[in-house]
Amino acid sequence: MNILSLIVFLPIISAIFLFFIRKNVALVKIVYILVTLAVLYLCVILYIDFDPNDSMQFIVMHQWIVEYGINYHLGVDGVSLGIVMMNAIIMPLIAIGLYKRRDNSGYWINLLFVQGGVMGAVLSLDLMLFYLFWELMLLPIFFMLGLFGYARSNYIAMKFNLYTIFGSLLMLIAILYIAVIHKEEFGFYSFDLNNLKNIKLSSLESILAFSGFMLAFGIKIPIFPFHTWLSDTYRSAPTGIVIVMSALMAKLGVYSIWRFLFTLFNETSHMLAPYFIGIGLFGLIYFGISAMNQSHLKRMFAFSSASHLSLIVVGFFIYDIYGLIGSSYLIVAHALSSAALFLMVGIMFERTGTYSINELGGIALVAPRFALFFAFFALSIVGIPSTAGFVAELLIIVGAFKYNIYVGFISAITILIAMLFMFKMISKVLYGQLSPHTKEFTDLRLHELLALIPLALLILAMGIFPNYFIKKIKPTASFCSVEGQCYVK
Numbered sequence: 001m002n003i004l005s006l007i008v009f010l011p012i013i014s015a016i017f018l019f020f021i022r023k024n025v026a027l028v029k030i031v032y033i034l035v036t037l038a039v040l041y042l043c044v045i046l047y048i049d050f051d052p053n054d055s056m057q058f059i060v061m062h063q064w065i066v067e068y069g070i071n072y073h074l075g076v077d078g079v080s081l082g083i084v085m086m087n088a089i090i091m092p093l094i095a096i097g098l099y100k101r102r103d104n105s106g107y108w109i110n111l112l113f114v115q116g117g118v119m120g121a122v123l124s125l126d127l128m129l130f131y132l133f134w135e136l137m138l139l140p141i142f143f144m145l146g147l148f149g150y151a152r153s154n155y156i157a158m159k160f161n162l163y164t165i166f167g168s169l170l171m172l173i174a175i176l177y178i179a180v181i182h183k184e185e186f187g188f189y190s191f192d193l194n195n196l197k198n199i200k201l202s203s204l205e206s207i208l209a210f211s212g213f214m215l216a217f218g219i220k221i222p223i224f225p226f227h228t229w230l231s232d233t234y235r236s237a238p239t240g241i242v243i244v245m246s247a248l249m250a251k252l253g254v255y256s257i258w259r260f261l262f263t264l265f266n267e268t269s270h271m272l273a274p275y276f277i278g279i280g281l282f283g284l285i286y287f288g289i290s291a292m293n294q295s296h297l298k299r300m301f302a303f304s305s306a307s308h309l310s311l312i313v314v315g316f317f318i319y320d321i322y323g324l325i326g327s328s329y330l331i332v333a334h335a336l337s338s339a340a341l342f343l344m345v346g347i348m349f350e351r352t353g354t355y356s357i358n359e360l361g362g363i364a365l366v367a368p369r370f371a372l373f374f375a376f377f378a379l380s381i382v383g384i385p386s387t388a389g390f391v392a393e394l395l396i397i398v399g400a401f402k403y404n405i406y407v408g409f410i411s412a413i414t415i416l417i418a419m420l421f422m423f424k425m426i427s428k429v430l431y432g433q434l435s436p437h438t439k440e441f442t443d444l445r446l447h448e449l450l451a452l453i454p455l456a457l458l459i460l461a462m463g464i465f466p467n468y469f470i471k472k473i474k475p476t477a478s479f480c481s482v483e484g485q486c487y488v489k
Contacts, residue, residue, distance in 0.1 A: 002060040004074040004123050007042050007084065011035055011091075012116035012136075015109045022105035029095065032108040036092035036115065043088035050081055052471045056125075064129075069179070069189035073126040078476035082332040082469075083122045083248075083255055089458070090247055090339045091115050094240050097343045097451030107148060110140035111240060118248050122255065127175045128191040130260075131168070134216075137249065138164050141241060149236040156229075156236045163229045167216035174212030178264065181205070197263050206268040213261055220253035221309050224283045234302035235355075239346030242298065246305045246342060247335040254312045254331060258324075262316075273317040277403075280317065281410050283310030288417035292424070297345050297355045300425060301338070304381060307418060308334050314411060315396040318403040324477040325470060326395025332469075333380075333388030333462060340377040340455040344370070347448060348429075352437040357425060362434035367443040371430045373452050378426055380459050382418040388462030391470075 014035040018028050050057060059075040076084060091111065117137030124130035138161075145157035175191065181199050183189045190196060201209065219226045234242055262269050284307055291303035308330065315327030347370070348363075349355055364371035383389035393415060401408030444452070462469055 002058065002074070003042055003046055004058050004060055004076060007039055007046070007088075008074070008116055008120045008123060008133075010039055010042075010116075011112040011119070015112035015116070018105065018109050018112070022109065025105050028105040028108050029099065032112060033092055033095045035112065036088075036095065039115070039119075040088040040092060043085055046076065047081065047085055047472075050076070050078075050472060052078065053475055055476060059125075067189075068191075069182075069195075070128045070191050071126045072129060073192055074120075074123040074129075075125050076123055078473040079255065079258060079328045080122050081472055082328060083251060083335075084119060086251075086332050086335045087115060087118050087122070087248055089454070090243065090335065093339070093451040093454065094243055094343070097448055098240060098346070099447050104148070107144065107238075107240065110144050111244070113137075113140040114244055114248075118252060121252055125193045126191050127179070127193065127196065127260070131172055131175060134171075135168060137252075138168070141245065141249070144241050145233065145237055148238045148241070150238075151236050152232075153236050156232050160229050160233050163219050163226070167219040167226075170212040171216035174209040177205075177212075178209055193260070193263060197266075201265075203268075206265050207272075210261060210265040210268045210272070213264075214257070217253045217256045217261075220256075221250055221313070222253075222306060223279055223310060223313060224286055227283075227287075227306055230306060231299045231302050234298050235296060239342060239349075242342045242346075243339045246302070247339040250305065250309055251331045251335050254309060254316065254327070257313070257316055258328075269317075270319065273319060276317045277314055277407060280310045280314035281407065281414075283307065284314070284411065284414040285417070288414055288421070292417065292421035295357050297348070297357060297425075297429075298342070300357070300421070301341055301345065304418065304421070305334070305338055307414070308381070311393070311396060311411065311414070314407070315399060318399050318407070320399035320402050321474075321477055322395045322402065323399030325473055326392050326397075326399060328473045328477060329395065329462075329466070329470065330389065330392035333392045333459065336455050336459050336462075337377050337380045337387075337389060340373075340452055340459075341381065343448075343451060344374050344377065347444070348374075351441050354437050357428050359435055359437050360429045361432040361438060362430075363438050363441055364430040365434060366438065366441045369444045369449070370441075373444065373456065375426055375430060376456060377452075377459075378422050380463075382422050383415065386460060386463045388459050388466075390463055391466040 018031055056075040056077050062072040064070050064072045114137055117133050120133030121130055121137060124133055142157055142161045146154050178196055178199060179189050179191050182196055185199055222230055287303045287307035291300050294300035312327040312330050315323040380387040380389050383393040397408055397411050400411040
């Protein structure tokens with residue numbers, strides 16, 4: 001079996017198997033860790049064997065539903081490789097960090113479905129296959145929000161589901177429409193990305209189809225104004241789901257802009273780029289100010305995450321080599337930092353029983369290890385030097401200045417906004433006097449350190465030795481910035 005197929009289906013098949021032995025929670029946890037570690041091992045092999053000077057690699061192509069041109073078509077390039085790796089790294093660390101806290105088999109089984117769905121969506125080069133994995137990724141999140149969420153979890157799960165279904169249906173309509181156009185032009189149906197990029201659409205048809213995809217991706221990211229589900233969902237969701245939504249699913253939304261919109265609707269993407277740059281810049285400021293005004297930790301980090309995702313959107317739509325590499329790098333860098341931060345927020349809630357910034361304080365006095373890691377990950381989000389975020393944001397800002405001096409200036413200024421609210425949060429949570437909630441705060445345990453240390457080391461490695469990682473991305477980004485179509489057969 002092709003290595004990409006193993007990476008996609010190993011967690012899915014394991015989840016189906018675990019469903020039948022779900023009463024043994026301890027065994028389910030062990031199998032979850034073993035499966036996710038096996039996926040990580042396969043992804044490390046994939047990363048080592050990936051040729052940085054080539055484009056799409058490890059391609060697997062099989063006919064599936066021949067009559068309608070639907071194929072099982074997978075491949076990986078320099079950009080999708082980064083998302084595959086962060087998925088593989090983060091998923092086992094969730095189990096290690098939360099090992100003693102979640103004693104429900106459904107929690108871990110659904111996370112395996114999510115991992116397989118994200119992997120499949122990232123690697124799919126057939127639009128119908130991509131849509132199927134996109135939906136497979138979303139359904140377990142809906143179930144987990146309803147079953148394991150807090151505070152109006154059923155209402156919030158339904159709201160999230162309605163948002164995502166609305167976006168997904170519009171995307172499905174767009175997919176079916178361009179497949180029909182391909183049939184009219186070439187005499188056969190096809191959902192293959194390499195074939196569909198050759199169809200000819202009028203300006204209106206292209207804008208409408210582009211909008212169907214963009215609404216689905218915009219809701220998932222989210223970009224303004226499709227963000228109203230964000231803060232309540234992050235606040236209600238259990239720690240594992242918040243990590244998955246922030247570190248993986250949101251990043252898949254921005255990746256899909258790169259993979260599908262820039263390839264299928266090249267001219268339309270260029271034409272509409274200034275509007276999305278404007279939306280991204282507005283989101284940078286709006287979400288940054290919203291984060292600054294939050295007193296709830298998860299809501300604050302939710303808006304912080306949306307702000308950085310808006311910066312990634314800006315980096316993509318400026319169509320510059322620096323912006324494209326920087327955005328691709330920031331996808332991975334922010335995923336690692338946000339996964340670690342949300343894990344630590346979950347640990348903090350377990351010890352204190354509160355997410356309120358105003359009810360915390362003095363943690364550094366009683367838990368120095370926790371304070372060190374929390375401060376490091378919080379500052380890595382805003383891109384302090386020697387971290388992965390610094391390299392990524394610097395590249396995006398350089399590309400933004402090349403595109404337009406005002407775009408570059410606004411992008412740089414909004415980074416300062418993020419620094420302001422992050423320093424303010426750190427000072428309130430870690431320093432000052434102990435509160436009734438933090439006076440019995442215990443420091444990080446061994447299994448929590450085992451989950452956090454690899455993330456910290458990887459963030460530092462990507463910040464200190466960026467060339468080793470960027471060389472995997474650069475050829476793909478170079479082709480995209482020159483040719484405009486971000487897929488090579």
